Amino acid sequence: MNKKIVIRKKATFIFILFFGFNNLVQSQQVNDFWSHVRFGGGIGLGFGNGFFSGTLAPSAIYEFNETVALGLGLNGTINNRKGFYKSTIYGGSVIGLVNVIPELQLSTEFEELRVNRKYDAVYNLQDDNYWSPALFLGLGYRSGSVTFGIRYDVLYDEEKSIYADPWMPFVRFYF
Known part of the structure; x- marks a missing residue:
């Protein structure tokens, strides 16, 4: 050859x-x-006397190891208070998770939401259209793929925040 x-x-x-x-x-x-990617998020429904609120908040995290994870999320919310206002809220977030021990999870989440609120003409109020930032620091108990805890919004603004209080309980799940 x-x-x-x-x-x-x-x-x-x-x-x-x-x-x-x-x-x-x-x-x-x-x-x-x-x-190493986990998907999850949250679903929220609220009902009251002439009030409805619905939220869909999917998210995904990347687990670097058993201790640290980082991820992104989306948020979409519709609120309606009959005879007063209707609002659409949407945006995204970046979340960091640290599992100090397997059952104890620390979290930080920066969220930026666009608020579009339209008031009924009867009230002669100007419609709202603005961005609402939030920076949550949280502590949770983790069991498998579910975490129960509480978080605090350090950027809470009583006038502009979409949340009623800076302290919020949460349930977070990732599969």
Whole structure:
């Protein structure tokens, strides 16, 4: 066999082996990435005397290890107080979680929400359209994929916050 042909075959074999191995490693890295991603979020419903509130807040976190996770979330809320106002609220958040021990979770979450509130004409109030930031520091008890706890909004503004109080209980889940 010609020496050039042998060299070409060896080079082709090495080329295929290298890129095949590289693709295998990359696909394992992608699969390894997704094995650390957890999806979850929250659902909220509130009813009262002529009042309705519904919230959908999906989120995803990446667990770097058993102690630290970082993620992103979306939030969409509709509020309606019959005969007074209707509001649509939407936005996103960045969340960091630290599991001091498996059962104890510290959290920090920065949330930025757009508030669009329309008042009924009877009240002669100007409609609201503004951004509402919140920075939550939380402490929770974690059991499996569910965490129960309380969080505090350090940026709470009584006039602009969409929440009634800076202290809020929470239930967080990730699967």
